[in-house]
Amino acid sequence: MSIVRDNQETSKSFDKIKWFFVFVLVALIVWGNFYFSEPDAVYQPGTIIRIVGVVVLSALTLLLAMTTNKGKSFITFAKESRMEVRKVVWPTRKETIQTTLLIAVITIVVGLCLWGLDTFFFWGISKLTVLGH
Incomplete structure (x- = not known):
């Protein structure tokens, strides 16, 4: 030892x-x-x-x-x-393209939703405050 x-x-x-x-x-x-x-x-x-x-x-x-x-x-x-x-196990070319397109579409949709919410809240706050005059 x-x-x-x-x-x-x-x-x-x-x-x-x-x-x-x-x-x-x-x-x-x-x-x-x-x-x-x-x-x-x-x-x-x-x-x-x-x-x-x-x-x-x-x-x-x-x-x-x-x-x-x-x-x-x-x-x-x-x-x-x-x-x-x-x-x-790596994905095939087709799987990679489909996944990439799906992520791009989801990103665009979420971005448009956030833009719409931002615009709506800006409009609502501007009506309630001095910005609406």
């Missing part, structure tokens, strides 16, 4: 170290993107360095983050979500 607890504590502390390096890499990406963004007159090697650096450091950062417990649970969640999306 104590060995399992020690392994969990070691894993948690190792995850904290990994997350620290993830944040350091993100800060390095932001700093490098800013530092190499100065345009040169003729040739801009900073742009190439910036693009390659951002892509490589981003990939390293994602790989490091995915080795943590949270990263592994995210990967599991993404796989399960993909499986669930495959189970969804």
